[in-house]
Amino acid sequence: MDLRQHIRGVPDFPKPGILFYDISTLLRHGPAWHEAVARMAEAIRPHAPTMLAGIESRGFLLAAPLALQLGLGFVMLRKRGKLPGATIGLDYALEYGTDRIEIQADAVRPGERVVILDDLLATGGTMAAGIELLRKAGAEVPAAAALIELTFLKGRERLDVPCEVLVSYDS
Numbered sequence: 001m002d003l004r005q006h007i008r009g010v011p012d013f014p015k016p017g018i019l020f021y022d023i024s025t026l027l028r029h030g031p032a033w034h035e036a037v038a039r040m041a042e043a044i045r046p047h048a049p050t051m052l053a054g055i056e057s058r059g060f061l062l063a064a065p066l067a068l069q070l071g072l073g074f075v076m077l078r079k080r081g082k083l084p085g086a087t088i089g090l091d092y093a094l095e096y097g098t099d100r101i102e103i104q105a106d107a108v109r110p111g112e113r114v115v116i117l118d119d120l121l122a123t124g125g126t127m128a129a130g131i132e133l134l135r136k137a138g139a140e141v142p143a144a145a146a147l148i149e150l151t152f153l154k155g156r157e158r159l160d161v162p163c164e165v166l167v168s169y170d171s
Ligand SMILES: O=P(O)(O)OC[C@H]1O[C@H](OP(=O)(O)OP(=O)(O)O)[C@H](O)[C@@H]1O
Pocket: 055, 056, 057, 058, 059, 118, 119, 120, 121, 122, 123, 124, 125, 126, 127, 155
């Protein structure tokens, strides 16, 4: 199955000139979504994770079913101020301005092998921050994974681990 047929490019969202790769149409299609999760599980398995992590919010859509498929738990990396209890945070640069992601301080045990998931790798800033935050919390990060990579933005060059992807766009 060509997953590309189930991903919609929406022009000029969220601002003029940006082509937004919308996974809503993939999520809505049962067989395509099932296959995407199954293929992602097989791509991640060789990295031998003991746990998964998902980046808010579209990363959660992958982390939850993949954790079930692989028989693992998963941890939420959330935007600022959303997690209760003690947290560890990391500020990171966006195209315009900065953002912050956080993890609960007791979320991972030292040396836990955590594969980090997001829906899409664009500039790589979000994924790189997620990896750094997981390491700050004591995890090892053997790999990252995303459904979609926008290769022309070279986000992969910002990562020091392999990134598994299912669909790439070069423009
Ligand atoms: O590689 P980057 O340039 O950092 O961009 C990729 C990030 O941007 C999107 O998240 P967004 O902030 O739109 O949040 P959402 O998942 O809540 O929609 C996407 O889900 C990734 O997390």
